[in-house]
Amino acid sequence: MDFLTILDDMEKEENYKSENPDSLKEDKEKTTLEDNIQDSENEKNNEKEPLEKTPEEKIIELEDKVTRTFAEMENQRRRFEKEKEEAYEYGGFIFAKEALNLIDNLERSKKILENDETLKNSEALKKTLEHFDIINKDLISIFLKNNIKPIESLNKKLDPNLHQAMMEIEDDQKEPGTIVQEIQKGFTIKDRLLRPSLVGVSKKSEKRDIKNEENKENLDKK
DSSP states (O other): OOHHHHHHHHHHHHHHHHHOHHHHHHHHHHHHHHHHHHHHHHHHHHHHSOOOOOHHHHHHHHHHHHHHHHHHHHHHHHHHHHHHHHHHHHHHHHHHHHHHHHHHHHHHHHHHHHTOTTTTTOHHHHHHHHHHHHHHHHHHHHHHHTTEEEOOOTTSBOOTTTEEEEEEEEOTTSOTTBEEEEEEOOEEETTEEEEOEEEEEEEOOHHHHHHHHHHHHHHHHO
16 A cells, blocks of 8 residues: 555545544544443452452451350350359249248148147147157258258347338337247248248337336426
8 A cells, every 4th residue: 555545545534524523422432431341340350359368467357256256155155054043043932932831831730739729738739749840840951951041030130131020019128129929930042032031029018118208207307
């Protein structure tokens, strides 16, 4: 191809573009679209190829995962142990509270027999009461083995955490608020109150209060 032919082709192309401006626009848009597609492919390639972590970074990441896993396992173990212990204690608490009815019924039966005029001072009553006492001691022994303990009340100061006062009894020999009668025995289970003791507490007699007031008035007059 000679030089004149090349010039002629170039001139024809220029004439075509000047006569068809839309063709030039399409060429530019095509070039821009191709560039955008290429940029998008480059970005995807960059996303597909992340930076490789160093061995030290991988070790740190693994140690962190292992630590978190062990911590979670330990929390689950503690939670399970707590739930198991609470379930055991709650079940034992309900059973123990129901079992106390046996002791209450034994005490009621014993008092009924003791107050029966037809049985008083009889050998049959004596033997029956002895059997009741043996059964009662056996029950208390079983309770003690399971950390169920009776509350000591008589001659103790009233403790609202352990005792419930049901009546006041005049007694000048005791300090006011001292337990002088046990109506129903109370119990604890593992240092937790199972039921309070129902008791009667001492108070000063009214005669003594009146006498003290008279003595006070006499002293004031003097």
